[in-house]
Amino acid sequence: xxxxxxxxxxxxxxxxxxxxxxxxxxxxxxxxxxxxxxxxxxxxxxxxxxxxxxxxxxxxxxxxxxxxxxxxxxxxxxxxxxxxxxxxxxxxxxxxxxxxxxxxxxxxxxxx
Amino acid sequence: xxxxxxxxxxxxxxxxxxxxxxxxxxxxxxxxxxxxxxxxxxxxxxxxxxxxxxxxxxxxxxxxxxxxxxxxxxxxxxxxxxxxxxxxxxxxxxxxxxxxxxxxxxxxxxxxxxxxxxxxxxxxxxxxxxxxxxxxxxxxxxxxxxxxxxxxxxxxxxxxxxxxxxxxxxxxxxxxxxxxxxxxxxxxxxxxxxxxxxxxxxxxxxxx
Numbered sequence: 123x124x125x126x127x128x129x130x131x132x133x134x135x136x137x138x139x140x141x142x143x144x145x146x147x148x149x150x151x152x153x154x155x156x157x158x159x160x161x162x163x164x165x166x167x168x169x170x171x172x173x174x175x176x177x178x179x180x181x182x183x184x185x186x187x188x189x190x191x192x193x194x195x196x197x198x199x200x201x202x203x204x205x206x207x208x209x210x211x212x213x214x215x216x217x218x219x220x221x222x223x224x225x226x227x228x229x230x231x232x233x234x
Numbered sequence: 235x236x237x238x239x240x241x242x243x244x245x246x247x248x249x250x251x252x253x254x255x256x257x258x259x260x261x262x263x264x265x266x267x268x269x270x271x272x273x274x275x276x277x278x279x280x281x282x283x284x285x286x287x288x289x290x291x292x293x294x295x296x297x298x299x300x301x302x303x304x305x306x307x308x309x310x311x312x313x314x315x316x317x318x319x320x321x322x323x324x325x326x327x328x329x330x331x332x333x334x335x336x337x338x339x340x341x342x343x344x345x346x347x348x349x350x351x352x353x354x355x356x357x358x359x360x361x362x363x364x365x366x367x368x369x370x371x372x373x374x375x376x377x378x379x380x381x382x383x384x385x386x387x388x389x390x391x392x393x394x395x396x397x398x399x400x401x402x403x404x405x406x407x408x409x410x411x412x413x414x415x416x417x418x419x420x421x422x423x424x425x426x427x428x429x430x431x432x433x434x435x436x437x438x439x440x441x442x
Binding site for chain 2: 148151152155156157158159160161163167171172217221224225227228230231232234
């Protein structure tokens with residue numbers, strides 16, 4: 123798969139699998155990374171951790187939910203609704219693939 | 235930092251140099267690592283455990299203030315410290331288990347090592363000071379070094395933790411400047427009240 127105008131000596135993209143656009147985006151990558159080291163995080167935890175707005179977080183969390191990378195559950199804590207996110211098995215695999223991809227990119231440029 | 239809701243795609247046909255790709259990949263990896271470490275320390279230390287340690291400091295201060303012999307006074311605080319460490323360790327391990335996090339994962343290990351260093355210095359200094367008849371400065375020194383432990387290890391935890399450390403350091407400095415007779419009062423104020431206030435803050439803000 124050679125894109126016109128991209129001539130490289132060691133093109134990583136022709137060897138590595140296609141970049142996962144879904145978690146390439148910063149905030150979505152942040153959500154997945156944060157959930158990888160926590161069993162579950164609430165909407166408020168994620169918002170604070172990633173230093174973002176309600177709207178931004180919910181848009182990106184929904185995209186990940188639609189892809190089934192994260193699972194979302196709504197419970198009640200007293201009378202307050204609480205939204206909790208967890209990483210699914212396929213979300214974890216996606217993060218692992220992404221990490222491998224980044225490592226491969228670094229190796230490729232180092233060798234070049 | 236504003237993030238567009240749409241996935242940013244590099245402009246088609248624009249050649250990305252290997253250098254740019256490399257920088258981007260490195261930056262991505264750093265971001266993932268930072269986020270993971272930030273998220274992992276998010277739930278590391280048990281706030282309720284810290285409150286519990288604070289609660290045990292009051293009877294200890296009361297007992298210590300009634301001790302007539304230096305040895306009894308020392309023994310009271312020594313036992314209190316052992317109980318405190320046990321409570322802290324058990325409650326933090328429990329919180330980590332509940333969150334299915336390894337207790338000695340990367341943030342946990344860094345926290346423990348950084349915390350243990352000033353604590354070890356404090357333990358070592360205690361011996362010559364006690365036997366050299368300078369027991370009066372022990373409360374101030376303990377508070378100061380305990381605070382140093384939290385102020386430095388707190389870099390790997392939530393921001394409440396280093397702030398708590400700084401408050402302990404202030405308490406220790408004040409104790410060193412104050413008359414020795416106030417030692418037990420400073421111990422109660424520091425190990426009792428400060429623990430309770432900051433423990434409750436950690437528990438409320440960071441899930442237990």
